[in-house]
Amino acid sequence: MDKEQNMGTPLLEVSDLAVDFSTMDGVVHAVEGVNLSISAGETVAIVGESGSGKSTTAMAIIGLLAGGGRIAGGSIRLDGREISTASENELRRIRGRDIGMVPQDPMSNLNPVTKVGTQVAETLLAHGLATRQDVDAKVVEALEAAGLPDAGKRAKQYPHEFSGGMRQRALIAIGLACKPRLLIADEPTSALDVTVQQTILDQIGAMTRELGTAVLLITHDLGLAAERAERVIVMHRGKVVEQGPARQILDAPQHPYTQSLVKAAPSVAAARLRPEAFASQSASPEAVERAAGEPTPTASDNIVEISNLTKVYPVRGRGDDFVAVDDVSLAIPRGKTVAIVGESGSGKTTTARMLLKVIEPTSGIITFEGQDISTLDRAQMRSFRQRVQPIFQDPYSSLNPMFTIERLIAEPLEFYKRGSRAEQAQRVRQLLDDVALPQSMLRRYPSELSGGQRQRVAIARALALSPELIVCDEPVSALDVLVQDQILRLLGDLQREYGLSYLFISHDLAVVRLISDYVCVMKDGALVEAASSEEIFTNPRDPYTRRLLASIPGNELNIA
Numbered sequence: 001m002d003k004e005q006n007m008g009t010p011l012l013e014v015s016d017l018a019v020d021f022s023t024m025d026g027v028v029h030a031v032e033g034v035n036l037s038i039s040a041g042e043t044v045a046i047v048g049e050s051g052s053g054k055s056t057t058a059m060a061i062i063g064l065l066a067g068g069g070r071i072a073g074g075s076i077r078l079d080g081r082e083i084s085t086a087s088e089n090e091l092r093r094i095r096g097r098d099i100g101m102v103p104q105d106p107m108s109n110l111n112p113v114t115k116v117g118t119q120v121a122e123t124l125l126a127h128g129l130a131t132r133q134d135v136d137a138k139v140v141e142a143l144e145a146a147g148l149p150d151a152g153k154r155a156k157q158y159p160h161e162f163s164g165g166m167r168q169r170a171l172i173a174i175g176l177a178c179k180p181r182l183l184i185a186d187e188p189t190s191a192l193d194v195t196v197q198q199t200i201l202d203q204i205g206a207m208t209r210e211l212g213t214a215v216l217l218i219t220h221d222l223g224l225a226a227e228r229a230e231r232v233i234v235m236h237r238g239k240v241v242e243q244g245p246a247r248q249i250l251d252a253p254q255h256p257y258t259q260s261l262v263k264a265a266p267s268v269a270a271a272r273l274r275p276e277a278f279a280s281q282s283a284s285p286e287a288v289e290r291a292a293g294e295p296t297p298t299a300s301d302n303i304v305e306i307s308n309l310t311k312v313y314p315v316r317g318r319g320d321d322f323v324a325v326d327d328v329s330l331a332i333p334r335g336k337t338v339a340i341v342g343e344s345g346s347g348k349t350t351t352a353r354m355l356l357k358v359i360e361p362t363s364g365i366i367t368f369e370g371q372d373i374s375t376l377d378r379a380q381m382r383s384f385r386q387r388v389q390p391i392f393q394d395p396y397s398s399l400n401p402m403f404t405i406e407r408l409i410a411e412p413l414e415f416y417k418r419g420s421r422a423e424q425a426q427r428v429r430q431l432l433d434d435v436a437l438p439q440s441m442l443r444r445y446p447s448e449l450s451g452g453q454r455q456r457v458a459i460a461r462a463l464a465l466s467p468e469l470i471v472c473d474e475p476v477s478a479l480d481v482l483v484q485d486q487i488l489r490l491l492g493d494l495q496r497e498y499g500l501s502y503l504f505i506s507h508d509l510a511v512v513r514l515i516s517d518y519v520c521v522m523k524d525g526a527l528v529e530a531a532s533s534e535e536i537f538t539n540p541r542d543p544y545t546r547r548l549l550a551s552i553p554g555n556e557l558n559i560a
Helices: 003-007 054-062 088-094 116-126 135-145 164-176 194-211 221-229 246-251 255-264 287-291 349-353 378-387 405-415 421-434 439-443 451-463 480-499 509-517 533-538 543-550
Strands: 012-025 026-038 043-047 068-077 099-102 180-187 214-220 231-236 239-245 301-314 321-331 337-341 364-366 389-392 469-473 501-507 518-523 524-532
Touching: 003 043, 012 054, 026 043, 026 054, 026 068, 026 239, 043 054, 043 221, 054 068, 054 099, 054 180, 088 543, 099 164, 116 135, 116 164, 116 543, 135 164, 164 180, 164 194, 180 194, 194 214, 194 221, 194 421, 194 543, 214 221, 221 246, 231 246, 231 255, 239 246, 239 255, 255 480, 301 501, 321 337, 321 349, 321 501, 321 518, 321 524, 337 349, 337 509, 349 469, 349 501, 378 389, 405 421, 405 439, 405 451, 421 439, 421 451, 480 509, 501 509, 509 533, 518 533, 518 543, 524 533, 524 543
Parallel strands: 043 214, 043 231, 099 180, 180 214, 337 501, 337 518, 389 469, 469 501
Antiparallel strands: 012 026, 012 068, 231 239, 301 321, 301 364, 518 524
């Protein structure tokens, strides 16, 4: 079929698609009556929260539904050919050659015991696009096209030797190696930093434009959808609730669910704090602005002072040590939120772990309430552990799956012998109220809760001992936009009610824009800029900060 015909006839047509899953509790209707189409060379984004059916729709198109899943009705036509009823052998020929796939998680979608080049070669050989004699050259060509430097060397390495961005490039190489007419990209950058995300999306865009490949982009990031897609399809509870041109959907959403998505989406174009969600904060920025210069004496309005903090790791077999944190100084004002932002490897989490005394610094001083935490004796350390609490990134792995919600929240109270059993039970119930969870959750286990509910449990657990400082390490990065919004509002409410101070670690600057009073920007272990949130986002001084801001999908769009 020539190009003119492709422009007139959709490359992909999905009509009244229904997908069911058989479970122990009966049949679940995961997708109902979905209609969509994609023309050659077009990029279409499906947006929606977890469980909306967007990934299930994509997996049905490519014939890779999880166990128990089946197409219960409707039609899927690729270039006019019905593929919903294709045999497994037919689907194998379609996958790769006609429909490529870039999956969500680069950490788990490459075989860890097979060299990267071999995994690319398997795709080329399976579709007869290379011979044993020329496959190595074509593998290098595919990896180079995906933007991997020194592709010949990289082809001989294993996935664990790659960074997250490099692994995602390898998956792009596999997905586009056979020059498919349609590429399904399922949350291809959700696990990546903002600058790496932009690079990966640019690479996909450049390659698909060159090949004339259509793209079906699955995402919960409205900024990304607005920036990268011509059309947006909004899914909710297995159904398409709205679709149309990207800007039209985002500028004037019609369906209440789309309106809620757009309203909840964090955006640097939005006001720093939504008045109805967060209290207006105002304080002089000197406390963190001084961070790039010489440390000043501890001030009574700072709960934490960090001065000239350094962490060095010796590297075996090499003369040079690895400097993870390099002479960092900053302060956390009482009752305020200080965010540390930067790419993976910038040193932000290492800084937080030293503040939590999980690891010891090589040099430098951390004071909490005016006392150097390196000098704490056993009794003082026990008190410090209760006054400074963490909230971790992943609500799926930070809670013991064998404990009920009641026991998870009560455990810190039991460990530090806070009150009687009855008082502890009353405190747990109060904490559930504080994080807006029903009392019926007490007897449940983490596996019975959604991601947002689990993170609320993690917050309740962190609050159990009435801490003064909470260290939040990427607390919403694993959550959908609506749940993100709920958790950020909750953190704001709790800060107002209890006067909490937060150290907020994140690579998502749009989220930081909403939650933080002050922002510290780290790069390669060093602090490159520190100022009020307003100053960072409206007048960034360092080129690296400007590059981070420019990399945010939808930065120039008023999405919130």
